[in-house]
Amino acid sequence: MSAPTVAHPLRIGPFVSDTPVVLAPMAGITNPGFRRLCREQGAGFYVCEMITSRGIVEKNPLTFRMIEFDADEHPRSMQLYGVDPTAMGLAVRMIVERDLADHIDMNFGCPVPKVTRRGGGAALPYKRKLFERIVRAAVDNAGSVPVTVKMRIGIDDERHTYLDAARRAADAGVAAVALHARTAAQRYSGTADWSAVARLRDAMPAELPVLGNGDIFSASDALAMVAQTGCDGVVVGRGCLGRPWLFGDLEAAFAGRPLPEPPDxxxxxxxxxxxxxxxxxxxxxxxxxxxxxxxxxxxxxxxxxxxxxxxxxxxxxxxxxxxxxxxxxxxxxxFPAEADGPRGRQGSAGRVVLPEHWLDDPDDPSVPLGAELEHSGG
Structure with a gap:
C-alpha cells in the first residue's frame, strides 16, 4: 500500500473533517488557548483536557471551569473519564441536557499510576464486562452526541485487550475507535507497534473509523501510518508540543499539497x-x-x-x-534538523500499578472501591 496523496475525510457522527487528524487530549496542555492555537494552523478535531464523570455529576466547580470552549470551536470535543457505569451514564446525560459538548471521547488509554491503581484508564479494558457496561452507559445516554473511545494495546505484553475491547465498543455503538499502539507498561517509551493498528482496522467494520496514535511526530509519519495500517486517520499528541504548525503540515500532506517550509x-x-x-x-x-x-x-x-x-x-x-x-x-x-523526532515525556517502561486482585477475574463487573477520580484534568 502506497502513501495516499489525498486522504478521505474523517467522520465522527455528524461531524466531518477533510483532514483526518485528532489532537489527543493532554493534561495541562490542551486547554482552550492551546486548542485555538492549533486550530489556527489547520483542520481536524481538537479534544479538551480530561474531564471526570464524577466531577460532572457532583458539579465540581473546577471541573466546570475546565469545560470551556471558544465560541467558534466546533465540534466541541470533550474527553471523559470514568470507571462507574452509573456515574458515566449520569454524566453523559448532564452533558447532553446542558449542551456542554458536541462529541465525547472516552479515556481508556491513560497509563499513569494514579489512574491505573484505581482501575481506570488503560487498566479498565481488562475488566471486559465492566468496560462494556461503561461504554454502553455513555452511548445509551448520549442521544445524538457521538461517543468515541481511545485505548491502548493492553496492560502489558501478556495482557492485550484492544481487539476484544474494540469489538465490545463497536457493538455498543461508538462512532470511532482510537488506538495508542503501546501497552500501559510501555507508558511513552520505546516504539509504537503500528501493526496493532492494522490488526484493529482489519477487525472492525469497514464503516467504523479506526484511528492510529503513537509516534506521529511529522506529516510523513502520519502518511506512513495510514499507508502501513489502512487506518482512517491519526491522533497526534506529543508530536505537536512546541510545534502547533504540525497541524498545517498535516492538512497539506493529507490534501496532497507540498508541505510549508519549516519555520525559522x-x-x-x-x-x-x-x-x-x-x-x-x-x-x-x-x-x-x-x-x-x-x-x-x-x-x-x-x-x-x-x-x-x-x-x-x-x-x-x-x-x-x-x-x-x-x-x-x-x-x-x-529550523534545525535536530528539532525533529520525539519530544515530551518518554520515560521508561515499568510495572503497571493496579488495584489489588484486579487480574483475578476479567469478567468481574464490579466497580473498584474508591475508583472514581475527584478532579478533572488528569
Missing part, C-alpha cells in the same frame, strides 16, 4: 508570543504566563539558544518580559 526562529518566536497571549486570555496574566513556561523548551528544541537565555525564558513572569527575551533571539536562524 522568527516564526517560532511569533508563535510562542501568540501562544502566550492565548493562555493569558484564557487564564489571566499570572497563571497564563506561568503555564507558558513549560512550552518554551519544546519550542526552542534544537535551536542555538544560550543556557542563560533559556533559563530566563523558563522563569518568565510577564508578557513584556517575554517580549524582551524573545527580542534577543536571531529571527533568521533556520
Amino acid at each position: 526562529l522568527g516564526r517560532v518566536t511569533a508563535t510562542m508570543r501568540r501562544h502566550a497571549e492565548l493562555l493569558i486570555e484564557h487564564m489571566g496574566d499570572h497563571k497564563g504566563i506561568r503555564d507558558m513556561r513549560k512550552h518554551i523548551a519544546w519550542y526552542l528544541k534544537g535551536f542555538p539558544v544560550g543556557s542563560e537565555l533559556r533559563r530566563s525564558l523558563g522563569l518568565v513572569s510577564s508578557l513584556d518580559e517575554l517580549d524582551e527575551l524573545l527580542a534577543q533571539l536571531d529571527p533568521a536562524i533556520p
